[in-house]
Amino acid sequence: xxxxxxxxxxxxxxxxxxxxxxxxxxxxxxxxxxxxxxxxxxxxxxxxxxxxxxxxxxxxxxxxxxxxxxxxxxxxxxxxxxxxxxxxxxxxxxxxxxxxxxxxxxxxxxxxxxxxxxxxxxxxxxxxxxxxxxxxxxxxxxxxxxxxxxxxxxxxxxxxxxxxxxxxxxxxxxxxxxxxxxxxxxxxxxxxxxxxxxxxxxxxxxxxxxxxxxxxxxxxxxxxxxxxxxxxxxxxxxxxxxxxxxxxxxxxxxxxxxxxxxxxxxxxxxxxxxxxxxxxxxxxxxxxxxxxxxxxxxxxxxxxxxxxxxxxx
Amino acid sequence: xxxxxxxxxxxxxxxxxxxxxxxxxxxxxxxxxxxxxxxxxxxxxxxxxxxxxxxxxxxxxxxxxxxxxxxxxxxxxxxxxxxxxxxxxxxxxxxxxxxxxxxxxxxxxxxxxxxxxxxxxxxxxxxxxxxxxxxxxxxxxxxxxxxxxxxxxxxxxxxxxxxxxxxxxxxxxxxxxxxxxxxxxxxxxxxxxxxxxxxx
Numbered sequence: 001x002x003x004x005x006x007x008x009x010x011x012x013x014x015x016x017x018x019x020x021x022x023x024x025x026x027x028x029x030x031x032x033x034x035x036x037x038x039x040x041x042x043x044x045x046x047x048x049x050x051x052x053x054x055x056x057x058x059x060x061x062x063x064x065x066x067x068x069x070x071x072x073x074x075x076x077x078x079x080x081x082x083x084x085x086x087x088x089x090x091x092x093x094x095x096x097x098x099x100x101x102x103x104x105x106x107x108x109x110x111x112x113x114x115x116x117x118x119x120x121x122x123x124x125x126x127x128x129x130x131x132x133x134x135x136x137x138x139x140x141x142x143x144x145x146x147x148x149x150x151x152x153x154x155x156x157x158x159x160x161x162x163x164x165x166x167x168x169x170x171x172x173x174x175x176x177x178x179x180x181x182x183x184x185x186x187x188x189x190x191x192x193x194x195x196x197x198x199x200x201x202x203x204x205x206x207x208x209x210x211x212x213x214x215x216x217x218x219x220x221x222x223x224x225x226x227x228x229x230x231x232x233x234x235x236x237x238x239x240x241x242x243x244x245x246x247x248x249x250x251x252x253x254x255x256x257x258x259x260x261x262x263x264x265x266x267x268x269x270x271x272x273x274x275x276x277x278x279x280x281x282x283x284x285x286x287x288x289x290x291x292x293x294x295x296x297x298x299x300x301x302x303x304x305x306x307x308x309x310x311x312x313x
Numbered sequence: 314x315x316x317x318x319x320x321x322x323x324x325x326x327x328x329x330x331x332x333x334x335x336x337x338x339x340x341x342x343x344x345x346x347x348x349x350x351x352x353x354x355x356x357x358x359x360x361x362x363x364x365x366x367x368x369x370x371x372x373x374x375x376x377x378x379x380x381x382x383x384x385x386x387x388x389x390x391x392x393x394x395x396x397x398x399x400x401x402x403x404x405x406x407x408x409x410x411x412x413x414x415x416x417x418x419x420x421x422x423x424x425x426x427x428x429x430x431x432x433x434x435x436x437x438x439x440x441x442x443x444x445x446x447x448x449x450x451x452x453x454x455x456x457x458x459x460x461x462x463x464x465x466x467x468x469x470x471x472x473x474x475x476x477x478x479x480x481x482x483x484x485x486x487x488x489x490x491x492x493x494x495x496x497x498x499x500x501x502x503x504x505x506x507x508x509x510x511x512x513x
Binding site: 046049050053054056057060061064066067068069070071072105107108109110112117118119121149150151154167168169171182185189192193194196243246247248249250252253254255283284285 | 335337350373374375376378387388389390392393395416417418436438439440441442443444446447460461462463464475477479487488490491492494495496498499500502503
């Protein structure tokens with residue numbers, strides 16, 4: 001086994017920079033999709049105005065290194081590390097970086113004790129930030145960060161199929177791909193503009209209640225232009241993006257042609273008795289950045305710098 | 314094409330009744346932030362720390378830094394309004410609030426209160442925290458800091474703060490209209506089983 005010499009200060013500085021970038025600099029695939037959405041809307045409409053304001057905001061946040069959205073979200077670190085990597089040291093460094101980023105105003109004071117209502121003021125506390133560690137057989141450390149805001153989190157939905165939807169004239173979502181499609185459409189329609197449309201939709205078909213949402217959120221690590229290797233899911237992703245954009249919900253729910261930026265779907269095995277469809281809604285300000293670190297914690301390569309990011313293997 | 318209307322609070326009833334859903338407004342003057350904790354506090358009988366008559370309440374939990382004894386607003390976009398639906402109408406009526414700014418729209422109870430008292434719901438662009446922070450000229454005051462910085466009531470002097478009237482005092486809600494139209498489009502898709510044509 002390789003001996004890993006993690007430098008806590010180097011790692012902490014890398015993670016602070018990762019948080020700064022994530023909070024203030026929207027990834028290129030999301031920016032490009034918002035720009036395409038703007039081109040689809042007619043000049044002078046409220047939808048076009050909303051997307052123009054969004055474009056100004058993206059530029060301003062990037063120039064000022066200031067939060068894109070004042071809800072700087074739940075910090076979710078997805079870490080792939082070599083065998084023998086010190087995860088506890090990583091956690092310490094990430095917590096230091098989170099507190100520093102809060103002092104610097106890259107993050108809002110966003111961690112609230114659920115019993116007392118007290119804001120910890122540092123973004124640290126039981127359950128915040130969140131860490132998802134996985135080992136891999138590479139020597140590098142791949143760190144991806146999503147900052148997911150509360151507004152879009154609130155409109156996520158989980159369905160246990162079969163289920164009849166009264167709003168859809170009693171149409172029943174059965175335990176198959178068509179049923180999953182109906183559930184996803186129900187989630188997007190129910191969200192209207194409340195999740196800060198145009199949204200980026202992550203879905204897990206199958207699994208259980210807890211892992212279903214986790215897998216759905218992991219889909220938001222994918223870039224908009226990537227292709228699903230499972231052919232049925234790939235075509236469902238494309239078809240659903242088109243159908244959602246035909247519903248006329250539009251940016252912020254103002255009406256218009258841009259309701260979603262993309263739909264990303266994974267399937268996981270389930271128990272015979274369960275069939276869950278878990279849908280997570282990401283707002284247009286989809287803050288997702290990443291970095292590949294050497295074993296001492298220094299940045300080797302920043303991720304999501306282009307529209308087409310390499311997929312994790 | 315929508316109209317653009319300048320608003321300088323405090324607002325009187327006539328100015329608010331003149332607004333129609335779809336109008337764009339530009340606000341210059343004071344905004345009072347208030348979100349979940351403030352609404353619950355006021356609803357439970359807590360005393361309003363400022364006179365809100367004719368005022369504009371902003372559903373916002375800003376990022377504020379303390380610097381040299383003063384405050385700097387680093388980010389100040391709207392938060393989701395529907396969470397305040399149980400409280401909003403009553404607070405408009407009791408405290409004389411003439412406009413609420415937020416995102417996502419509100420429900421039937423608030424729409425009815427807007428009609429009854431002469432008030433409007435103004436929609437800002439969710440997530441556009443830097444655009445709105447740039448509209449903040451200065452922090453005038455703050456109260457209820459015990460709720461934590463995002464939940465406190467900040468008094469913000471703003472200039473040219475843009476928003477869209479999505480619920481007016483005449484019973485019209487763009488949110489209800491879009492929800493109904495999108496449901497009809499969705500049901501049509503389900504019946505044909507195919508892809509909905511994009512609206513022209």
